[in-house]
Amino acid sequence: MNFRIAAAALFASLAFCTSAAAQGTLRIGELNSYKAQPAFLEPYRQGWQLALEEINAAGGLLGRRVEVISRDDNANPGDAVRVAEELVSRERASLIFGTFLSNTGLAVTDFARQRKVLFLAAEPLTDKITWQNGNRYTFRLRPSTYMQVAMLVPEAAKLRKKRWAIVYPNYEYGQSAAETFRKMLKAAQPDVEFVAEQAPALGRIDAGPVVQALADAKPDAIFNVLFAADLAKFVREGNTRGLFRDRAVVSLLSGEPEYLDPLRDEAPIGWLVTGYPWYSIDTPAHAKFLEAYQRRWKEYPRLGSVVGYSSMMSIAAAVRRAGSVDTEKLVEAFRGVEVDTPFGRVSYRASDHQATMGAFVGRTALSEGRGVMTGFRYVDGASVLPPDAEVLKLRPQQ
Structure with a gap:
């Protein structure tokens, strides 16, 4: 009798624990x-928080509530690896996502390879994350430098x-985009000629000498990779x-509201850019996201908002x-x-783990005292990615 009672108690205990x-x-x-x-990453945080709330409101994942443990990496590769280790070892995270700068993204890419933990690189753009330094455990959401340049x-x-x-920040992202x-x-x-190149340190541009050096070279056009x-x-x-007077400018990322909005009526006019014209995108997927985001945060989204939201939804999928x-x-x-995002459905390629998220290409203009994008079109990321056979030459065997 005592044995039966003990067995029943043990069964009940195991059932409770399960x-x-x-x-x-x-x-x-x-x-x-x-x-x-902060200009990009505060909206990004609000984006993944919105997605997290939607996921938990729908019952979570695998019948469990989802919790995100977030840390700052100090924009430093060494700190990023330390934080990633803390999240995996101490916080017992099942996977990790994030990073912004390409050098921190590459550091965590290598960490994921060594520790065999899944890493979704949300924002860093260097091609090396999915190609030269790509590995089994790393995936990337945003369109890469190669993809956006190809657009x-x-x-x-x-x-x-x-x-x-050409002018670019002198670190991995800028170097990759310029090349x-x-x-x-x-x-x-x-027959094109490249007559000048300026590569100031990230976040430490001395704009006067940089602009003067470009003007002295008398180029017909400028390719810009600077941001923030x-x-x-x-x-x-x-x-x-007067550097931009009667001179064409092609500029990566400069149509993103994170970078246009602070310039207000000083925003450039007529630049050919990639960006995010949230105010004029007329699709059901974006309209649904825009309404939910504005209801939750009482402000309009930036591109970071879309990236944060889509990262969390990618993990859920x-x-x-x-x-x-x-x-x-x-x-x-x-x-x-396959993942439904504010830009429509995207997928993560098996060959290089790159998502097919695209970007908008258009021209900058002024409207009511602020910079906007006009004449834009959405370019599907899948249309500017190399075929799998070419990827095999770019990516080490995993």
Whole structure:
């Protein structure tokens, strides 16, 4: 009789523990450069928080409430690796996502390879994340430097400008974008010449000498890769010195409200850019997101908002597909998974783990005292990615 009582008690205890585990939280780690890049990353945080709330309101994942443990990586690769280790080891996160700068993204990419933990690189743009340094455990959401340059080069070639100058921040993202632009434009327009190049340190541009050096080279057109505060200083100094007068400018990311809005009526006019014209996108998917975002945060979204939201929804789609948070099952689930985003449905390619999210290409203009994008079109990321056979040459065997 005592044995039966003990067995029943043990069974009840095991059942309780199993139930408690099922009802426990599913922990996801997130790291980013919130203090260093607040213009992009505060909207990004609001984006993933909105998605997280929607996921939990619908019952969570695998019957469990989802919790995101977020840390700042101080925009430093060493700190990013330390934080990633803390999230995995101490916080017991099942996977990690985030990073903004390409150098921090690459550091965490290598961490994911060594520790065999799934990492979704939400924002860093360097091609190395999915190609040269790509690995089984790393996926990337945003369109890469290669993809965004490929969206701009056909329009740049139509300008038929022969003498080009390039300005970019001197770290992985800027170097990668500049090199890709040179190669692609030369292929599209063999007679092109690159007559000047300026590469100021990230966040430390001395805009006067940079603008003057570009003006002295007398280029027909400029390719710009600067962003955030560097871009604002460059634009203001360029306006003052007449650098952009009667001169074509092709500019990566400059149509994103994070970078246009601070310039207000000083925003450039007529630049060919990639960006996010949230105020004029007329699709059901975007309208639904816009309404939910404005209701929750009482402000309009930025591109960071879309990236944060889509990152969280990508993780949710992969977890549901895997039916588990086991790393190897998640890796297989992410390969080819389809995700509904504010830009429409995207998928993660099995060949290089790059998402097919696209970007908007258009021209900058002024409207009611602020910079906007006009004449834009959405370019599907899948249309500017190399085929799988080419990826095999770019990406090490995994």
